[in-house]
Amino acid sequence: MKAEILYEAISEINPKYIEEADMRVITKINPWKRFLVAAACLILCISLSIPALAATDNSFAYELLYTVSPELAQNLKPVRETCEDDGIKMEVVAASIEGDTVNILLAMQDMTGNRITASSDLMDSYSIHMPYDQTACCQLEKYDSETGIALWSITIDQAESKLKPGDKITFSVSEILSQKEHTEIKLDSIDVSNIIEATEFTVDPQIRGGAGNFDEDSMECKRLLLPEENGYKLCDGVILTGTGMVDGKLHIQCKYDDILNTDNHGYIYLKNSSGEVDEYYSSISFWADNKTDSYEEYIFDIPYDELAEFEIWGEFWTCNNAPIQGEWQVTFAISE
Structure with missing residues (x-):
């Protein structure tokens, strides 16, 4: 079986089974370092790429992103993959590869209340499944109080093995903290x-x-x-x-x-x-x-x-x- 076909099949597996099988290791930056990497993550994201994103029906997410970085809002490619659990919708709005860096824009919205806030945190519960070992950080970039939409930027620094256009990534979250102080x-x-x-x-x-x-x-x-x-x-x-x-x-x-x-x-x-x-x-x-x-x-x-x-x-x-x-x-x- 070709590696591409095998990975496409694996990418559809629930992440908890993938983790149990230990198919890959991805390093996430420890909580104590978050204050050190926040600025670095934003700088990395500002150099990224969404020309067609404004043409999709998710124009509000684009507008929020544009207030963070016009440069970022010019180059990312639309993805529009969504899922919902417990009344909270998660959407991968856009993503792209830029040199050795993979950039992802993630939106979350509470469809039933106001549990998603400007201080929400994914609490290191997020997992990024891909074919190769990588290092990633996740940073809350923007929150809109009127709609309750929070935008996260995810930056993946690739190791020796590089992702190719068309490769699949599975992104999952199991816990969300709100009202952090x-x-x-x-x-x-x-x-x-x-x-x-x-x-x-x-x-x-x-x-x-x-x-x-x-x-x-x-x-x-x-x-x-x-x-x-x-x-x-x-x-x-x-x-x-x-x-x-x-x-x-x-x-x-x-x-x-x-x-x-x-x-x-x-x-x-x-x-x-x-x-x-x-x-x-x-x-x-x-x-x-x-x-x-x-x-x-x-x-x-x-x-x-x-x-x-x-x-x-x-x-x-x-x-x-x-x-x-x-x-x-x-x-x-x-x-x-």
Whole structure:
């Protein structure tokens, strides 16, 4: 059987069976990096290609896209594949290949209420099935409050194997978060002039990931702060659970509640009197005992006697609503 015929057949399979068979791996950017990739995704999308899209009957989606980027609205090719579940319609409006990048425009609309909002998030529940390993990111670009239509741009950076015009992609979503909140605050509860040496550490932390200078086998992963039982609430879903010096580095620990259902996440940074930001040296996340909440420990490689020059700030994305669950899936061919 030819590979093209085999893949065409596979592309029609429900994604949960494809995932179980592990037919391919696609890397999605971790939640903690979303704030870093948002601008990059938009820049990538602005260089894309919809001449015929305005002529279709989905002119409103085109108009929304045109307010985001006229350049983008000139070149993408119309797709118009839709599906609906639980009263929410998902539509792949347009897609195309541009060099090493595949660009997709996705629209979602609640047909029965207002569950889709300007802060909705696909919560990393989206899957992109294709013949080759790829890296993808998904960014909410535009929301229209009158119609309740939200537009997402999906950017796929191709690896060594390249998609060809006519190849099929299956895009699916299983969970949607709505009414997410963004909070950026100064952590006044931390006195940078009086941070003591930590003496109690977590025993056998169940590491689930990290960022920056992260090495799961390093001593830093074995000397993480013992979380305080009664921490300081920073915002809904985020609690400050520890601060201390460890081996000459500043450690700040937060607990994010129920991350699998809320996608609560964020980061800590230092800012001096001139407004210059000093990012963390590394960050390490590990599970709470309930395997539902997650601790994130941010480590700063700054001498203790220089800490007084900085303020400590945090930026957080949280949601206290349960995700909307469903099965949204479309399969479509891409064009050049």
